[in-house]
Amino acid sequence: MRKLLAFLAGVIFGIGLLSAGMANPAKVLGFLDLAGAWDPSLALVMAAAIGVAFLPFSWARWQRSSLLGAPMQLPVKRELDRRLIGGSLLFGIGWGIAGICPGPAVAILLTGRWQVLLFVAAMLVGMVVFAALERQRG
Amino acid sequence: MSIDWYNFTPWSALAGGALIGLAASLFVVINGRVAGISGLLGSLLERGEGRGEKALFLLGVLLAPLLWQLFSSLPEIQIDNGWLALTVAGLLVGIGTRYGAGCTSGHGVCGLSRLSPRSLAATLTFMAAGFATVFVLRHLLGG
Numbered sequence: 521m522r523k524l525l526a527f528l529a530g531v532i533f534g535i536g537l538l539s540a541g542m543a544n545p546a547k548v549l550g551f552l553d554l555a556g557a558w559d560p561s562l563a564l565v566m567a568a569a570i571g572v573a574f575l576p577f578s579w580a581r582w583q584r585s586s587l588l589g590a591p592m593q594l595p596v597k598r599e600l601d602r603r604l605i606g607g608s609l610l611f612g613i614g615w616g617i618a619g620i621c622p623g624p625a626v627a628i629l630l631t632g633r634w635q636v637l638l639f640v641a642a643m644l645v646g647m648v649v650f651a652a653l654e655r656q657r658g
Numbered sequence: 659m660s661i662d663w664y665n666f667t668p669w670s671a672l673a674g675g676a677l678i679g680l681a682a683s684l685f686v687v688i689n690g691r692v693a694g695i696s697g698l699l700g701s702l703l704e705r706g707e708g709r710g711e712k713a714l715f716l717l718g719v720l721l722a723p724l725l726w727q728l729f730s731s732l733p734e735i736q737i738d739n740g741w742l743a744l745t746v747a748g749l750l751v752g753i754g755t756r757y758g759a760g761c762t763s764g765h766g767v768c769g770l771s772r773l774s775p776r777s778l779a780a781t782l783t784f785m786a787a788g789f790a791t792v793f794v795l796r797h798l799l800g801g
Contacts, residue, residue: 533685545715545736556796650753
């Protein structure tokens with residue numbers, strides 16, 4: 521049951537990205553272009569998503585397990601470190617170049633565009649590089 | 659700054675955002691997990707625990723456009739970058755989201771919804787970097 525619902529949540533997530541316009545890189549870049557003709561749509565996407573998710577997450581913070589008995593696995597780290605800020609900086613630069621972040625990349629991967637296949641391949645290489653560097657660090 | 663009223667789509671943005679919020683809510687309430695796409699991808703690559711439900715969530719996102727197409731045609735997807743820019747961008751997004759422990763979904767939606775200070779810092783950082791990058795590429799370099 522949990523597996524089926526996880527799949528269903530993923531489908532809803534993907535449909536949400538597609539209907540919100542988040543899956544159109546040109547529109548994302550229009551949102552990031554404050555100095556040009558600015559398209560504020562994506563600010564509303566985020567506001568609506570947080571508006572809906574706020575109460576469920578507030579509930580989840582105080583639970584040890586989910587409604588269907590899965591352990592509640594929310595991040596516990598609190599401190600702001602160089603990795604968090606440096607990583608987010610690199611991510612933001614990449615996002616600003618192509619207008620594609622990981623969710624939309626997955627959501628448009630199967631729409632038959634070589635650009636998305638290339639982007640996702642490079643993104644996965646980046647993630648593998650990170651994992652290799654982490655292993656080296658021990 | 660001028661608002662691009664022609665491309666501004668408030669209702670579909672709000673509706674799509676609400677669906678994203680609903681999906682993230684389901685995943686945490688039912689599966690006890692944060693719907694952060696970069697984190698889910700990373701843990702699949704690194705063979706972390708509990709991969710079944712994570713993989714199924716990702717599979718749902720992956721198949722969403724195919725299910726969409728059963729009912730209507732896909733919305734516009736426009737990509738203007740060449741191969742070099744896409745490769746550089748993909749590498750930066752892959753490495754950056756793993757070091758930064760999250761992306762637009764994990765930090766921006768789930769993290770802000772649970773009032774995490776780390777996610778707020780990360781979201782402000784990648785937003786600022788995104789704004790700055792587009793400014794440099796479009797208005798300073800004119801490309």
